[in-house]
Amino acid sequence: MDAIEPSGLVSECIAGNxxxxxxxxxxxxxxxxxxxxxxxxxxxxxxxxxQETFIAALKSLRTYQEKKTFKAWLYTIALNLSRSHLRKxxxxxxxxxxxxxxxxxxxxxxxxxxxDVIRTEKEVAIWTELNxxxxxxxxxxxxxxxxxxxxxxxxEIMSINEGTIHSRLHTxxxxxxxxxxxxxxx
Amino acid sequence: xxxxxxxxxxxxxxxxxxxxxxxSEEKLSAHLKVCTECRTYxxxxxxxxxxxxxxxxxxxxLHPLPLQMDAIYAKVNARGxxxxxxxxxxxxxxxxxxxxxxxxxxxxxxxxxxxxxSPLGTVPLIPTPSTQYTATNTLQNDCKEIKYIVQAxxxxxxxxxxxxxxxxxxxxxxxxxxxxxxxxxxLLIPFCESTPTSTTRPPTFTITPNFETISNTPG
Numbered sequence: 001m002d003a004i005e006p007s008g009l010v011s012e013c014i015a016g017n018x019x020x021x022x023x024x025x026x027x028x029x030x031x032x033x034x035x036x037x038x039x040x041x042x043x044x045x046x047x048x049x050x051q052e053t054f055i056a057a058l059k060s061l062r063t064y065q066e067k068k069t070f071k072a073w074l075y076t077i078a079l080n081l082s083r084s085h086l087r088k089x090x091x092x093x094x095x096x097x098x099x100x101x102x103x104x105x106x107x108x109x110x111x112x113x114x115x116d117v118i119r120t121e122k123e124v125a126i127w128t129e130l131n132x133x134x135x136x137x138x139x140x141x142x143x144x145x146x147x148x149x150x151x152x153x154x155x156e157i158m159s160i161n162e163g164t165i166h167s168r169l170h171t172x173x174x175x176x177x178x179x180x181x182x183x184x185x186x
Numbered sequence: 187x188x189x190x191x192x193x194x195x196x197x198x199x200x201x202x203x204x205x206x207x208x209x210s211e212e213k214l215s216a217h218l219k220v221c222t223e224c225r226t227y228x229x230x231x232x233x234x235x236x237x238x239x240x241x242x243x244x245x246x247x248l249h250p251l252p253l254q255m256d257a258i259y260a261k262v263n264a265r266g267x268x269x270x271x272x273x274x275x276x277x278x279x280x281x282x283x284x285x286x287x288x289x290x291x292x293x294x295x296x297x298x299x300x301x302x303x304s305p306l307g308t309v310p311l312i313p314t315p316s317t318q319y320t321a322t323n324t325l326q327n328d329c330k331e332i333k334y335i336v337q338a339x340x341x342x343x344x345x346x347x348x349x350x351x352x353x354x355x356x357x358x359x360x361x362x363x364x365x366x367x368x369x370x371x372x373l374l375i376p377f378c379e380s381t382p383t384s385t386t387r388p389p390t391f392t393i394t395p396n397f398e399t400i401s402n403t404p405g
Contacts, residue, residue, distance in 0.1 A: 022255050033250030038242070047251050054253060055261050123241040126234070130241075144203075145235065146242040151203050170199045177234040 010070060014061050025054055028071065031147070032078045038142045039082035040089070049085055053078040072156040079139070079157060086135070122180060129179035137172045140165055189217050194224040198231055331359060336371040349375045 012020035032053050037046035056077050057064075064073050130138060143154045151169075155162045189197070197214040200206050206214065218225050334345065342365040346353045353365065359374045367373065 018255075018259075025253055025255065025258070029250050029253050033248075034246060037246050037248060043248055046248075050250055051253055051258065051261075054258055058258065058262050119244070122237045123244070126237050126241045127245065130238075141238070142242065145238045146246065151205065166200065166203055166205060169203055170196075173199065173202065173231060173234060176238060177230050180234055180237065181230065 010061060010064060013058070021058065028074055029054070031071070032074060035075055035078045035143075035147060036082045036085075038146050039079065039139065040085050045085060045089075046082075049078065049081050052081050056081065068156050069153075072153060075157045076159070083135070083139075121183065125179050125183045126176055129176050133172055133175065137168050140168045141172045141176075144169060189213050191221065191224055194218070194221065195227055198224070198228045201228075202231055202235060330377050332375040332377050334373045334375050336367050336369055336373060338369045340367065340369070341365075342367055345373065345375065349377060351375055351377060 009020050009024055013024055029050060033046050033050040036049035036053070037043065040046055040049065053074065057074055064070065068076070130141065133141065139158070140154060143149045143157065144151075149157070151162050151165050154160075154165050158165070194214060194217045197206060197210055200210070201214065218228060332349065334349070336345070342353050342356060345351075345367075346356055355376045356373060357363070357365070359376045
């Protein structure tokens with residue numbers, strides 16, 4: 001998965017070597033942040049999840065076994081934290097929606113920075129369709145096309161067999177392709 | 187060997203995941219050379235992938251705030267302490283529960299076995315250390331048995347007088363045939379609440395209004 005496998009680094013970290021711990025954090029913080037960001041979509045939340053991920057990882061370093069690559073192990077933690085964050089946020093959003101509908105609160109949708117980023121028509125179409133995918137398909141697409149991970153790596157991180165990953169990517173690509181095609185057709 | 191369009195589409199999809207072996211790769215190339223429709227499909231898949239990559243890169247072109255190592259160390263340690271705190275708290279709750287259960291059980295036993303119950307029904311009879319008897323079995327109606335440990339100098343008669351019971355009933359309750367008793371011997375003293383035989387009351391009972399009434403009532 002990664003050219004630099006910190007097997008020695010992990011044992012140094014377990015031994016409490018602070019320089020080693022910092023080295024580990026610096027090596028992976030961007031990756032972990034981007035993973036969290038691509039799942040939860042919010043920069044502040046992603047920063048928070050990144051910190052949580054390293055805290056959780058440092059606390060359970062002793063349980064890390066080299067069956068998985070260190071990066072896959074770390075990404076699994078980040079992915080789980082991000083997903084649980086997403087679930088909590090969905091519950092809160094649902095509650096808010098219910099409260100708003102009861103009290104008939106009119107809310108204006110604020111344009112998020114996300115909406116400003118995308119420029120071309122094709123990109124808008126892809127982004128819209130990607131957000132229509134369910135979380136299982138969306139995560140696989142993000143890991144493959146944003147994080148450029150191999151099927152084997154995705155399978156390790158998500159603890160799902162490779163056949164399922166292929167199948168989810170196939171479905172997602174078909175839908176995204178259809179979205180682009182229908183845009184051309186219009 | 188020819189492959190179908192469906193098969194070709196499947197292989198194109200697999201190719202996108204770098205999942206094709208050389209044999210399948212050859213079959214696919216052979217098919218694509220002659221099939222315009224599948225070539226178009228392959229191109230649209232490639233196009234989708236490239237738009238997707240570009241979109242995601244633009245979308246999330248952000249960088250993390252560098253993590254503060256001090257904050258991480260503090261939290262890792264704080265959480266460790268929190269775990270210790272949780273463990274201690276759980277243990278304390280456990281101990282408190284066991285103690286509560288024990289006290290409840292004791293007071294229930296005392297209530298059930300007490301020879302004299304207060305009208306309030308909540309005050310258990312608590313023998314003082316000097317008496318060395320405890321309430322035990324409930325007999326029929328209001329009759330109960332009290333366990334008494336014989337002290338030096340006690341005679342069957344003095345014990346009987348002390349508890350307002352008859353010598354015979356004590357002998358009977360303990361399956362004894364003679365009156366010889368010795369120190370540290372355990373005796374069961376039958377005691378019937380409704381038929382006190384004298385106004386002498388066991389000095390060791392917790393004084394309750396009910397008991398006062400009974401003890402002052404001549405049998």
